[in-house]
Amino acid sequence: MVEEGHIDRAGRPGPTVRALSFVSTTRLGRWIARQVGWRLDPVLLRLTGGRFSSTLVIPSGVLETTGARTGTRRRNAVIHFPDEDAVVIAASHAGAPRHPAWFHNLIAHPDVFFGGVPMRAEVVPDADRDRLWRVGDQVFPGYVTYRREAALAGRTIPLVKLRRR
Secondary structure: OHHHHHHOOOOOOHHHHHHHHHHOOOOHHHHHHHHHHHHHHHHEEEEEHOOOOOOOOOOOEEEEEEOOOOOOEEEEEEEEEEEOOEEEEOOOOOOOOOOOOHHHHHHHHHHHOOOOOOEEEEEOOOHHHHHHHHHHHOOEEEEEEEEHHHOOOOOOOOOOEEEEE
């Protein structure tokens, strides 16, 4: 689980986080994330006990879902941030026009594992979204670009809270 102290809710993200976020929103950065990162990060996170991934200083962890149609266990690295007793993840899919497959999986099967911990997923209601996006934007400023691009494609990026089962 992520600790609350990792995020300065009042301050601006540091230069390293801003630089990584900028690179992540470029065409090359998205290609690397979609073609390499999603395969590499679950392995890196498992081998390093959750301490290292391609996102470097941006907190990420392995989300394990059950396939909506196949029932097969799926592992995806996702950026996360805290909210009280929960972990929040964004189904951003780097601003793509469609939701990531893992989002459909957790809707069908909300009992998931995050970082090896059994959790239950629930989509964040509209009333809490603005507050949580302010926190998420501190963790990964690239979310602003992703939300804008998803909106242009007619999609609203869902936020998901994970709570211990």
